[in-house]
Amino acid sequence: MNAHDRRLGAVFSALADPTRRRLLGRLSERASATATELAAAEPVSRQAIVKHLQSLDEAGLVRPARAGREVRYALTTAPLEDAAGWMTTVGAQWDRRLARLRGKLEAGK
């Protein structure tokens, strides 16, 4: 497994969780936020939010930056584009292949 593969795997597991998807949604609406700000809108503890933010950081989806005493998290989009790119490429490949399969079976009738 290469580095690219590991990163993409981390992106997919990060996105598998509904709380983490909501956090990404909130971060997409503003420049940055602290764990405390994000926890205010979630039914889980600040500590749980910090853990989710760590998973998102490991996947490269958010970037923490220290601002004085607090850590502010901001969204990064490159890994999402990477994952979306994979789905687009592979989806288009299967569309072509399945169209050929269908054509082959229609021709055989």
Place this chain on the structure above:
Amino acid sequence: MSSDVTREVDLPASPEEVWEQVTESDQLGEWLEADVELEPRPGGSGSFRFADGEVRRALVRDVEPGQRLAFTWWPLTGEDVGRATSVTITIERTDAGSRLRLVESARARARAVASAVA
């Protein structure tokens, strides 16, 4: 956002005929546009040489004749080398023939690679 590519296609052929297209190397190679060698049994290996030069290896994980074929595959060439994904093809009978459902999943990738190299 999901990490799976899912496709469904209705085919004018019986599940038995579609199964041949999916599991017989020569038939599969025609619609994949690749030189294919596939052993359609659990633990069987597969090799795919595509027209664009990409070469893939596969490990068959699950076979239910006429219904389900699942394998993990990974490229030996190109920038995605070693990046394994799992492919599951299921076939069901319909009034007009068959419905083929295909899922290629990157989510099971790490686990799939671990079992492939074990």
